[in-house]
Amino acid sequence: MKNKHNTMNSSSSQKTYMRMQNTLLKNQQATCFLVEIIAPKSQNQPWQISLDGQAVVNDKIRRVSVDKFYQLVTGEKDAFKQLCQTLPRVISDVVEDIPSNLATNTVFEELQQLSPNILQSLYLLSFQHYEGFDNFHV
Numbered sequence: 001m002k003n004k005h006n007t008m009n010s011s012s013s014q015k016t017y018m019r020m021q022n023t024l025l026k027n028q029q030a031t032c033f034l035v036e037i038i039a040p041k042s043q044n045q046p047w048q049i050s051l052d053g054q055a056v057v058n059d060k061i062r063r064v065s066v067d068k069f070y071q072l073v074t075g076e077k078d079a080f081k082q083l084c085q086t087l088p089r090v091i092s093d094v095v096e097d098i099p100s101n102l103a104t105n106t107v108f109e110e111l112q113q114l115s116p117n118i119l120q121s122l123y124l125l126s127f128q129h130y131e132g133f134d135n136f137h138v
Helices: 010-026 066-074 079-096 106-114 118-127
Strands: 002-004 032-036 044-051 054-065
Touching (some): 010 032, 044 066, 054 066, 079 118, 106 118
Parallel strands (some): 032 054
């Protein structure tokens, strides 16, 4: 499993894909996953890349959004949503212990433009296309 939270350039994508191919050569029972925390949509599909100008795809090398990955691991279709619904309570407990002058940041201001509830803004921005998040409320 490779977990990326930011965009990979073509060079790092190719290197990651080749490492996954190498894993499959060593273990024919393996399946490799590129888990995208913030993906454009909910997905579990073969990861197709271009190596030396040739399209390469292997069904055992998958590109998976975090919601689908949690579903695979737990067997629960909305496991990631359940986690996200629990996080606000945990974050709230942590934020209460942070001095107010340390919590000032333009990111907070931008998130408040989406919703007065900053946590809801994070979810709306990041996970709006994932399973179970179409009517998500914190």
